[in-house]
Amino acid sequence: MSKTTVKPTVAIAGRNLSLPYGAQIAVFEQGVDLFETARINGPVAVSVEGAAPVDATVQAKQVGALIDLISQYGPQSLYTYARPYSALGLLQALTDASDDAVLDLTKLYTVVLVTTPIPSPAMPMSPGA
Numbered sequence: 001m002s003k004t005t006v007k008p009t010v011a012i013a014g015r016n017l018s019l020p021y022g023a024q025i026a027v028f029e030q031g032v033d034l035f036e037t038a039r040i041n042g043p044v045a046v047s048v049e050g051a052a053p054v055d056a057t058v059q060a061k062q063v064g065a066l067i068d069l070i071s072q073y074g075p076q077s078l079y080t081y082a083r084p085y086s087a088l089g090l091l092q093a094l095t096d097a098s099d100d101a102v103l104d105l106t107k108l109y110t111v112v113l114v115t116t117p118i119p120s121p122a123m124p125m126s127p128g129a
Contacts, residue, residue: 013097
């Protein structure tokens with residue numbers, strides 16, 4: 001009996017976001033579904049609005065109260081990447097991306113730390129080859 005694996009997809013809601021290559025990005029999601037499907041060192045597809053999904057590798061995952069996950073993984077979030085870190089700013093970005101009017105900081109969330117690959121440049125063709 002063979003076991004088939006489905007690559008989970010995580011979507012990062014928000015405008016004007018782009019995935020940096022070769023960086024570790026923390027992705028927050030409400031509930032525990034992502035924790036159950038994502039595997040350490042396993043593949044995951046990461047998508048942002050207006051762009052094709054990018055293959056990534058899961059480096060770490062954790063379930064906890066949102067406030068605890070923000071304090072531990074907040075600086076690695078895509079919402080704070082290449083910007084000065086502010087927990088309040090991250091909380092506002094997560095609230096804006098959520099369907100809920102207000103986030104409950106005590107509910108269970110999953111954070112998955114993913115690494116996007118660095119694209120390798122194509123080898124130039126040598127003359128006469």
